[in-house]
Amino acid sequence: MRTMIITCAVALRFLPAGLALALLVAPAAAEKLADAQLQSFISGKRVYLAVPLGGEIPLTYRAGGVVDGSGEAVGLGKYMTPKDRGRWWVAGERLCQKWQQWYGGKTFCFTVTKLTGNKIKWVRDDGKSGVARLRQTSPNAP
Numbered sequence: 001m002r003t004m005i006i007t008c009a010v011a012l013r014f015l016p017a018g019l020a021l022a023l024l025v026a027p028a029a030a031e032k033l034a035d036a037q038l039q040s041f042i043s044g045k046r047v048y049l050a051v052p053l054g055g056e057i058p059l060t061y062r063a064g065g066v067v068d069g070s071g072e073a074v075g076l077g078k079y080m081t082p083k084d085r086g087r088w089w090v091a092g093e094r095l096c097q098k099w100q101q102w103y104g105g106k107t108f109c110f111t112v113t114k115l116t117g118n119k120i121k122w123v124r125d126d127g128k129s130g131v132a133r134l135r136q137t138s139p140n141a142p
Helices: 004-023 035-042 074-079
Strands: 045-050 058-060 066-069 084-091 096-097 107-114 119-124 129-136
Touching: 035 045, 035 084, 035 107, 045 066
Parallel strands: none
Antiparallel strands: 045 058, 045 129, 058 066, 066 084, 084 096, 096 107, 107 119, 119 129
């Protein structure tokens, strides 16, 4: 019993140092993206935005600065999403986009935080936010 108490006391003594070391070595769970890092991260990706009541709306961010809302939505999103096309660009810490028809052609910008796995958190200039999943698009995609 005495050995067990001594072992626990020794372990507790070194716990704060071990915990601090683990925090330093552990990868970050979230990483806010900006500038060239944001540009290269989003270019060539399809982002699937979750919509209320289920489903997703895919947005494809092409390397040339074109973003497509293909209308290939799933779930309830397929009933709410006509096709549209717009432009995207990076301005410092923000991903900006302007659609031809959606949102009345108004420009919106977002901060993007890379989460674990294939997910991102986005926060729009007006405070709206959400989580989306993404995947690399095919190099031969139109």
